Amino acid sequence: MKSLFNGTLLEADAVHILPADRGFTLGDGLFETIRIRAGRMQRLTAHLSRLVRGAQVLDIAMPAYNLASALEDLRAANELENGVLRLTLTRGPGPRGVLPPSEPEPTLLITAAPMPPRPLPARLIVASATRRNEFSPLSGIKSLNYLDNILARQEAARLGADDALLLNTQGHIAESSIANIFAVMEGRLVTPPVSDGALPGVMRAALLGQGAREKTLTPDDLMAAEELFLTSSLGIRPVATLGKRSFTHFTVAEHLAIRLGEA
Structure with missing residues (x-):
């Protein structure tokens, strides 16, 4: 399936996260898992509101572009009628150490997957x-x-x-x-x-x-x-x-x- 990486639509295996990305090295980031039902994203406003609150807690800058449109673009590109979108936002690459860089460049990755089978109780x-x-x-x-x-x-x-x-x-x-x-x-x-x-x-x-x-x-x-x-x-x-x-x-x-x- 296709992914959306920093605003660019790519095949999933073409996405490359920098080794210094703090999401990879320190878990410095957030994610949201959004269900797609009959071609529509479920409770999108609530997901994006929670993402914004989390970004405020961690002091990570939100992307400048429209996330709702980006999510829909990826859903449409994968012709996903029933499935899952995962939005991952990290602080981006940084030098060694815990303190974030003074001018971070956040990383945004959105991936798509089919809906998993309904689990048993x-x-x-x-x-x-x-x-x-x-x-x-x-x-x-x-x-x-x-x-x-x-x-x-x-x-x-x-x-x-x-x-x-x-x-x-x-x-x-x-x-x-x-x-x-x-x-x-x-x-x-x-x-x-x-x-x-x-x-x-x-x-x-x-x-x-x-x-x-x-x-x-x-x-x-x-x-x-x-x-x-x-x-x-x-x-x-x-x-x-x-x-x-x-x-x-x-x-x-x-x-x-x-x-x-x-x-």
């Missing part, structure tokens, strides 16, 4: 290998540094699970390695607040707009829930198990998926 564990630092400004942005998430996902794989839930420093639930978590408790739909280390996901925001509420949650709360499901920009995924607890009702997840056009 998830089998979850609670990660013990790492925790989310809810006090870090990085917990609220889509930074390129996913090492805590990778450690948690590797732990899940070793235990035969699909994903892991990350606790914060207080032992409260933050999110999974790649998604927000929602629970149905006493008929109410709840999700951890951003202050507990949850990423402000675009699908999460959509469900808050549908009446979900924020609530600090513990692993015991989730074990006692009536239903659990994960949300990401790619959709809603019911949870089948959390540790030794099985969930057999996916009613709320299925209803919301239909209501939001994610079924």
Whole structure:
């Protein structure tokens, strides 16, 4: 598939990232994953708004050109009707050391991929290998540094699970390695607040707009829930198990998926 690199449309294998790019050397950058459904980008405004907020946190300059148009150009060039666009923004190349260059030249790469198959209901564990630092400004942005998430996902794989839930420093639930978590408790739909280390996901925001509420949650709360499901920009995924607890009702997840056009 074709990619868009610093505003230029290229074949994917023609894209060359400089060895000194800080996104490669230090994870100094951001990304957004945008779903394409029936030829239309889903929740684009929310994605770009989050990208701008993240760039402000990291003090990375946004590209001068229209990102919405660039994304659509790449979608059209790949004739992508159902798939995924990934936008990656880095601070660009820099000298050795942690301090950013005084006049950075950011790198912007947009790639395209087919939509992955719909996954089965998830089998979850609670990660013990790492925790989310809810006090870090990085917990609220889509930074390129996913090492805590990778450690948690590797732990899940070793235990035969699909994903892991990350606790914060207080032992409260933050999110999974790649998604927000929602629970149905006493008929109410709840999700951890951003202050507990949850990423402000675009699908999460959509469900808050549908009446979900924020609530600090513990692993015991989730074990006692009536239903659990994960949300990401790619959709809603019911949870089948959390540790030794099985969930057999996916009613709320299925209803919301239909209501939001994610079924």
